[in-house]
Amino acid sequence: MNATSFGQNTTAPQHLERHYDLVCRACGHTMADDGLTLRCPGNHTPAFLRTRYHDREPAVSPESEGLYRYRRWLPVVRTLPGAGGTVVYRAEVLGRALGLGELWIAFNGYWPERGADLRTGTFKELEAYAVFGRLPERPPVLVVPSVGNTAAAFASVFSRTEVECLLVVPDSGLHRFATVSDIAPTVRLVSITGGDYDDAIELAERVSALPGFRAVGGAWNVARRDGLATVLLSAVEAMGELPEVYVQAVGSAVGAIAVHEAATRLIASGRYGTATPRLLMCQNEGVAPVHRLWHGGPEAHGPVDKEQRRAATGRVYADELVNQRPPYSLTGGIEEALRTSGGDVLRCPGEAARAATELFARTEGIDIEPAAAVAVTCLGRSVQEGRVSSGARVLLNITGGGRARLAAGMEDGRAAQPALRLDFSALDSPGIVQRIRELFPAADVSA
Ligand SMILES: [Zn+2]
Structure with missing residues (x-):
C-alpha cells in the first residue's frame, strides 16, 4: 500500500465544519451546503451540483474508519463508528485469466480475510x-x-x-x-x-x-457521488497513480460518474497526470438503457409498454442494472463522462456472466454479485476484442461481493x-x- 502519495491530516474532531461549498456545473453558482440541497436554484437546463473542497490536495485522515479516511473530500460533518470502505489489491491470477498484465480490483463487500467489511455486500x-x-x-x-x-x-x-x-x-x-x-x-x-x-x-x-x-x-445528491468516489481514492492510494481504464457495471451509473469527478479533482491537484481513466460501463444484454442511449440504433427507445418492460426486466441476469431513467444528458451526467473520458458502454449475456462468477470464485476465492460478474465478463471480452490493451493499467470495480459468505454466518x-x-x-x-x-x-x- 502506497500511502505516501496522499498527505496526512491528523486532526479528528467528532463534528466537522462544512469544509466545502456546492458549485453548479452549469452556471457556476456557488452556495453553502445545508446538507440536503439537490439542485441549483438557477433557471437553466438540468445540471449537477458538485462539491468544491477547501483542500485542493487529497489527504487521508488515518484516525477515521472505512471511507471516512477520505473525509476531507467527503461532504460530511460527522462520521459513524465502524464504517466500512473499499479494499483495493492487484489481482495477478484473474488478470492473467483475462489477458491483462496489470489488473487492480476495488472490492466492495464482505471479505474478512481481505479486510472488506461492507455488511450488506455492496458499494x-x-x-x-x-x-x-x-x-x-x-x-x-x-x-x-x-x-x-x-x-x-x-x-x-x-x-x-x-x-x-x-x-x-x-x-x-x-x-x-x-x-x-x-x-x-x-x-x-x-x-x-x-x-x-x-x-x-x-x-x-x-x-x-x-x-x-x-x-x-x-x-x-453530492454525498452519494462523493461517497462512491472513495472507490477511486482508495485505488489511487493503493496504486500510487490513476488507472488508465476503469470498469464498472452500471444501473444509474452514479458510481462511474463519481469516479470521473474524483479523477478530475485528483488531476486538478497537479500530481496525477492529465488523463481521466477511460470509463467502460457494463450492462446486461436485453435491458440496457445506458447502452441504448449511448449507442442509439434500432432499439433506441426499448420496450415502452410497462408490462413488456416488466417481463424483460424479470429475465435479465443482474436486475440492479435496469434503471430506465439514468442521469444521461444533463450537465455532469453520463454522456459527458463517457465523452470526456473516451469511454464506452458494453453488454454481455447472462450465461457469460454466470461463468465469470465461477472464474472469480476460483481465482480470487469469494462470491460476487451478478452486477460485478457482468463487469468481469465485459472486461474479459474487451481485452479479447482489442478494446482494452493487455498492457493497460485497469481498475475493475467489484461493486458487490461476499454476500454468500455473509449469509453463511447468519441465523x-x-x-x-x-x-x-x-x-x-x-x-x-x-x-x-x-x-x-x-x-x-x-x-x-x-x-
Ligand atoms: Zn446553476
Missing part, C-alpha cells in the same frame, strides 16, 4: 455512510427508492443512527435484505408487490412531497420484513401516501 453502503454524514442536525425523514441494494445499505447504516428513513422497494428486491437483521424502528421498509424500480421511484416522489419528508435524490429467519406491503395495482389510490405517512408519527412537519 451502496458507501453512499449511505456519506449521505448520513452530510445531513443537518435535525433532518427530515429521508425517502429512498431502490431496486434493493441501496435500501439494504441504508437500512443497515441508518439503523445505527437516530435518523428516520423510508425505504421503498419492489418485492423482487426483498431478498437483498436477507443479510440485514435488526432494523431500527426509525427505519421503515415499504415493498411493492409486482412492482418495479420505476414504481418505487414514482411512489417515493409522492411521499417526498409531504412536509417533513425529503427525497434522498439519487445521483443529484435463519431474522431478515428484515416490510412495515407495509402494497400491491402495484393499488399505488394510484388516494389513501396510499397517507398510510405511509402514518408509519412516521414523529415526523416533523415543520421541517
